Amino acid sequence: MFTQDTLHQGFARGGRDAALKILAAIDPVTYGRDRSSLDGHVSRLSPYLRHGVLTLAEVRDAALTHAPRTAPSRVWKYINELSWRDYSVRVYAEVGDLIWQDFGPYKTGLPSSAYAHEFPADIGDGATGAACIDAWSRELRETGYLHNHVRMWMASYVVHHRRVWWQAGASWFITHLIDGDPSSNNLGWQWVASTWREYPYLWNRGNLLKYAGDRYCAGCPLADSGCPFDATYAALSARLFSGKEAAPGESGHLNPENLKAVPWEPPPTPEHVPGAVVWVHGDRLSITNEALAGYPESPATFVWDDELLKTWTISAKRQTFIHECVQELPVHVLRGDVATEVIRFAHVHGATTIATTPSPSPRFRDIVTALSEVGLTVQVWPEPVFGESLTPLDLRVHGDYWRQISASAFGKDPAPPKAKRPRAKKVRPTEAEKA
Template sequence: MRREFSSRDELLAYLREQFPAAAARDNCISETAGGRKAAEKVLQKVDPPRYAKSRNFLNGAVTRLSPYLRYGVLTLAEVRDFVLNKVKNRDEATKLINELGWRDYWQRLYAQLGDEIWKDRESYKTGYSGEEYANSIPDDIAAGTTGLVCIDSFSRDLGEIGYLHNHARMWMAAYIVHWRRVRWQVGAKWFLEHLLDGDPASNNLSWQWVASTFSHKPYFFNRENLERYTEGVYCRQCPFYGHCDFEGSYEELEKRLFPKAQPFENRSGSQSWQRGKKGGRG
C-alpha cells in the first residue's frame, strides 16, 4: 500500500478506494491525524495542572493522547517522563500520571485474562441476572434518535468522529446497561466498533465497572450530574428537560432502576475503577 501522500485529502480518497465496503458502511473520517509527528504535537499541548482541575468537564483540558497510546505511537513511559519534566511541582502531575497507571493496570490484567475480559468477572449487583439483559443495541440508541439530546449527541459523536470524553462514555454505558437493560458486552463491542482509541482492556473492564460485574455496585448518574459537567449544553436544548429519564436524586433513581437490589450503601468492597469517582454515583 502507498505510504506517501501530498495531502490528507489524497490519503482519504486512497483509503476509500482501497476499502470500498468500509466506505459504503460508514463514510465518516475522524479529524485525528495519525503518526508520530502528530502524536508529538498533541503531547506538547498537554497541561497537567489544567488537566487535574478540569478533566471531568466535557470542555476540560483532556490530553487526547489515547489514540496514540492505543496503537503504540507513544508509550506510557514517554508521556510520564514528559509530564514530570513539564511541571515545576511534581504534585501537579499526580492526577495525570495516576491515570496512566490505571491504563497500565488494565493492560496487565488483559495480559492475564485474555478473552476472559468478555466474561462477567462477578455477578451483577443490580438485582437482575445476566439473562435479563438484552443482546443487542436498541435501534434508537444506535441511530441517535432516542430524543434525549445528550444520548443522541454521544451516539452521533461515536459514529462520526470516533471519540467520546471519558465522562460521556460512562454516561452512555450507564444508560445502555441500567436504563435500557442491555448486556455490557453488547455496549462494549459497539464502542470498539467506533472508537478510534478503542482498547479492549480499558474498554471492557470499564464497562464491567459500570455494569457492576467488576465492582461492588453499579455506576449511574442523574441529570444534575450530567448538566454540571457538560455546563448544560445538552440540557438547555432538550425537550425532556425537567422530566427526562435522569431526573431525581440518586436515592430515587436507585429505587427506580434497581428495585430488586439491596441498598448499595450497605455493600462492602473497594472500588475497582477509580475514575468513576468523578462527580457521579460510583
C-alpha cells in the same frame, strides 16, 4: 465497513508527527483540576497510546517536565490516570478472552438474563429522543471519540436504563472509538455495569449540568417532562434496581485470586540475530518500535488482519488512523491471515527469526504459537516500562497495583508499597445532633 461509514477521518490524524504535536501541547497541571468537565483540559492522546504510537513512559516523562522535581504532585492525577491504561493492559494480558465475560455478577439485584443481548437500534442511530444520548451517539460515530465522563454516562444509560448486556455496548464502542480496545474499554463497561465493582454506576441530570452545562438540556424535548435522569440518586436506584447486590444464584467467571500475585520482573531485551525480519502489529505503530530499532536494516512487514477487521467491524475512521500510522513506517504492507502472511514473508527473506513487540491480546499469542509451530523463533522486544514493582503485582484492584508501582511511575527507583490507610467510618449524626 467503508460503505457504512462515509466519514473516513475522525478527530485524530494518525502517525508519530501528529502525536508529538499533541504531546507538546498537554497541560497536565490543569488536567488534574478540570478533567471531569466536558470542556476540561484533556489531552486526547488515547488513540496514540492505544496503538503504541507513543508509550506510556514517554507521555509520563513529558508530563513530569511540567512540574518541578521537588513537586511532582502537581501532575499526580495525570500520571495516575495514565496508570489506568497500564493496569488494564496487564489485567487483559492475564485474563485473555475472559475480558468479554462477566468478572462477577451484576450487583443490581437482577440476573444476567434480565439484560438484552442485542444493541438497541435507536441508541446506535441517535434517535432515543434524549438530546444528550443522541448527541453522544452522533459524536461517537462521526468523530471516533467520546470524553471519558461521557463514556461512563453512556454506558450507564445502556446497561441500567435500557438493561442491555454490557458486552453489546462494549462492542459498539470498539467499532467506532479510534482508541477502542478490549482492555480499557471492557474493564470500563464492567465497572459501570457492576460486574467488576461492588455497586452499579449511575448519574443524574444534576451531574450532567455540573460537568456539561445546559448544552443538552436547553433544547431537549424531554427537559420538562420525561427526562430519565431527572431524579435523585436514591430515586433512580429504586426505579432501576431490585437491590445493590447480586441476584440469588448469580456468579461471575473470574477468580480474583488469579490476579492477586502476578509475577513481575523487568522484561529482557533479546540479542540481535543476523537475518531476522520484523513483524509490526497494531499495538506498536511507531518509528520508535523496539523491534524496528533493533533491526534497522531488516525487512519489516505489517499485516492487515482480515479476521480482526471482520470480528470487530472496525470503522473507516479507525482504519484510516491505522493507515496513516503505517504510512510512516518502513514496512511492507500485506493483508490476510496474519500468521500465514508473516510466515510467507519470513520464507521469502530466508529468515528463521521474527522480531516483534509485546501485545496483551490472546490473538497475538495465537499468532506467535502458529509461527513457532513452523519452526520460526519469535523475539519479543519490550517497550519502556511505565512502572516497576519489587513484588508480584496485585491486579485485583487498581489502588493496590498503584501502590506497588507509583514510585517508579514518577521516575524514581521502585519502592515497597506503602501501607493502606484505614478508611474512616462515616458517623451519621443523631436526630438530636441534627437539631
